[in-house]
Amino acid sequence: MEGDIVAAATVLGKMIGAGLAMVGVIGGGVGIGVVAGGAVQAMARNPDASGTIQTNMILGIAFAEATAIYALVIALMILFVF
Amino acid sequence: MARRPRWRFGINRWWVLLFIVLGVVAAAAWPPIRPHVQLPAEVISAAPLITLPVIGPIYLTNTLVALLLADVILLGLALAVRRSTARGQMVLGGISAALEALLEALFNLTESTAGKRAKRIFPWVATIVLLVLVVNWMELIPGVDSIGLLHPAEGAAEGHPVQLLGVLGSLPVATIVQGALQESGATLGLLQADHGFTVVPFVRVASTDLNFPLALALISVVMTQVYGVQALGAGYFGKFFNARTLFNKPMFGAIDFGVGLLELVSEFSKVLSFSFRLFGNIFAGSVLLFVMGSLVPVFVPSMFMMLEFFVGMIQAVVFGMLTLIFMSQATAGHAEGAH
Numbered sequence: 001m002e003g004d005i006v007a008a009a010t011v012l013g014k015m016i017g018a019g020l021a022m023v024g025v026i027g028g029g030v031g032i033g034v035v036a037g038g039a040v041q042a043m044a045r046n047p048d049a050s051g052t053i054q055t056n057m058i059l060g061i062a063f064a065e066a067t068a069i070y071a072l073v074i075a076l077m078i079l080f081v082f
Numbered sequence: 083m084a085r086r087p088r089w090r091f092g093i094n095r096w097w098v099l100l101f102i103v104l105g106v107v108a109a110a111a112w113p114p115i116r117p118h119v120q121l122p123a124e125v126i127s128a129a130p131l132i133t134l135p136v137i138g139p140i141y142l143t144n145t146l147v148a149l150l151l152a153d154v155i156l157l158g159l160a161l162a163v164r165r166s167t168a169r170g171q172m173v174l175g176g177i178s179a180a181l182e183a184l185l186e187a188l189f190n191l192t193e194s195t196a197g198k199r200a201k202r203i204f205p206w207v208a209t210i211v212l213l214v215l216v217v218n219w220m221e222l223i224p225g226v227d228s229i230g231l232l233h234p235a236e237g238a239a240e241g242h243p244v245q246l247l248g249v250l251g252s253l254p255v256a257t258i259v260q261g262a263l264q265e266s267g268a269t270l271g272l273l274q275a276d277h278g279f280t281v282v283p284f285v286r287v288a289s290t291d292l293n294f295p296l297a298l299a300l301i302s303v304v305m306t307q308v309y310g311v312q313a314l315g316a317g318y319f320g321k322f323f324n325a326r327t328l329f330n331k332p333m334f335g336a337i338d339f340g341v342g343l344l345e346l347v348s349e350f351s352k353v354l355s356f357s358f359r360l361f362g363n364i365f366a367g368s369v370l371l372f373v374m375g376s377l378v379p380v381f382v383p384s385m386f387m388m389l390e391f392f393v394g395m396i397q398a399v400v401f402g403m404l405t406l407i408f409m410s411q412a413t414a415g416h417a418e419g420a421h
Binding site: 051052055058059062063065066069070072073076079080081 | 366
């Protein structure tokens with residue numbers, strides 16, 4: 001009986017913890033939106049510079065995404081490792 | 083000529099319909115199971131391959147098998163290109179033409195970023211992009227992550243009963259099925275497992291093992307330092323320990339010195355972000371494919387396969403492009419940047 005409660009509480013804690021860890025993805029989403037929006041505006045104003053802008057946009061997205069991926073990795077570790 | 087493509091499309095339509103119907107029948111016969119997800123790679127050899135003095139025994143893991151398979155695929159591609167260039171074709175066709183287009187696009191990108199050092203940086207970028215691309219796209223091949231050995235499960239929540247499908251030569255072929263375990267566990271022939279069985283796949287995408295992205299990230303960052311020292315000499319380390327303005331302008335010199343130390347920290351965090359970016363994306367993608375395949379087994383997974391196709395490509399390009407940009411930043415140095 002007590003073992004069951006402990007097991008259930010462990011699962012509960014894991015699920016809530018993983019969900020809370022994924023809150024960090026908000027920042028990555030906002031960052032990628034800002035980067036892509038700025039890049040599209042820049043490309044609309046100066047279509048000739050599309051190539052350079054696109055390269056820098058993907059770079060910026062990769063950096064913004066990295067923080068979101070850290071949160072994701074922590075959530076995955078909580079779910080599947082501990 | 084105009085009629086033939088339409089006829090082919092008509093045939094393909096019926097193929098797709100046939101596969102959907104087959105998928106419905108198969109999903110009704112064997113209801114899909116959400117597979118057991120494990121973060122470290124599964125060991126598939128009983129005895130260690132080699133035993134290193136400090137690190138300890140090294141086993142054959144299924145991600146290592148995937149990496150070796152990717153190497154074989156890359157070697158095959160290289161030999162295909164070699165055969166068609168040895169034949170003296172000026173215009174390559176088929177797979178060689180696709181590779182030529184990919185490498186040409188990559189080289190143009192390298193040249194526009196790195197300028198005259200493009201020829202030295204390009205091999206690293208192209209190697210990383212090609213290897214990561216092949217490794218990431220392996221998760222789209224049917225049978226990867228799903229065909230393997232049946233092992234007794236360790237916990238009660240992970241095991242499933244098994245059903246014998248047939249005998250291939252002398253090897254029994256079985257599948258795990260949905261349903262409650264009996265009191266005594268599951269049995270397969272002479273094998274008996276208290277908690278049921280799980281599948282340990284032969285091949286699991288190499289990027290879902292942190293070792294592979296970490297190794298690539300270490301190679302990329304270390305070679306960036308090597309190229310920086312080769313291009314700028316000992317002055318390369320002036321970026322990290324910046325004492326040039328420390329004595330004539332103490333206030334701003336101290337800030338410059340602090341910024342230099344932050345650059346040093348960022349070199350180490352590059353390893354972290356390189357490896358976690360690739361690992362997190364591809365591992366999350368494969369978990370997404372597992373979950374979608376078990377929730378809606380027919381047709382819907384193909385949409386997510388499409389998503390994973392793009393994610394795998396973008397991650398390969400991002401890994402190569404970041405390597406390219408870090409390398410060209412390291413070799414450019416301060417003197418050229420100021421003018």
